[in-house]
Amino acid sequence: MRKLSEYCSKLKSFNKKYIGKKREIRVEVSVLTDRGIGIVTWRKGDEIEVAVKPDRVDEVMPCYRYNYAIYDVEISIDAVPKNDRLYNGAWYWIMSQAIVENQDYEAIKHRAVFDDQESNIPGKRTDREISIGTWGSATYRRYTGVNKFGQPFDFELCLRPALAIPYGDRIMYSLGFSDGHITDMNGHGWIYRRKMRDNDINYGLAKYASPQEVVV
Known part of the structure; x- marks a missing residue:
């Protein structure tokens, strides 16, 4: 499998620092x-x-x-x-x-990954605006489709303000480049990789942005 830095130019510097x-x-x-x-x-x-x-x-x-x-x-x-x-x-x-x-x-x-590959996600896209009270609003985009191996996906990402972890893993899955794992965090702040479950990439609407909060 190709290194993630080959897909995202911003990550190439990390490999150089490690090697040198x-x-x-x-x-x-x-x-x-x-x-x-x-x-x-x-x-x-x-x-x-x-x-x-x-x-x-x-x-x-x-x-x-x-x-x-x-x-x-x-x-x-x-x-x-x-x-x-x-x-x-x-x-x-x-x-x-x-x-x-x-x-x-x-x-x-x-x-x-979000910046370099989000525009390449195949399938249908549906945007919605969510009120976040005194902080204004947030933009969410739902992606539904199948990747190049015929595996279905249905997930929603926050575009503004964009959250990061584990967006990259979901995007790579939708493109068919996933290694079958997803990034997670334990109760002590450690980030680790675990096996991807169906509800990691097929959860529909983001659970922290319920439909009744949609801005008209």
Whole structure:
């Protein structure tokens, strides 16, 4: 199956960043800094964030984070023990940042599919305007038809203001390029992929925009 970036030009840069990324100093690695041993909690290019122990032993916080260039630190031969407060504190920030970056990437990905491929959805389109109170109105579009494999679909997307996740998966299904999975989110903010169910692409009108709210 072709990579999604081959369908959406906005996603090609993510592949380039991944391919060109140096692997020596990465998130979770223990490094030596001018403040002592620490754990890398974030990296972007040559810039990293490192969690280190507080100066005071009676400090409540398990760690503080400082920004460094990768050239200003060295990989530590000794790793921070897993039962150390610094380890637990650093992993809290690693996980928090991972959730944020995961959500940001997925939002960009699905928006890119929406922008590049929405006009190619086959079948019938029906638009309606929904009142959202003091915020004005929203435009919804319902798509009904079959993809190139003869699989039916019937779903509605918000065009204005456009929501992102998991619009891209529904659009790819309608085009016949789906891998059979759809993006979802658990109760902790993690975005993951699960098997697509019939009501993911055959639900008709959007459940948060009931017909009685249609603006005349």
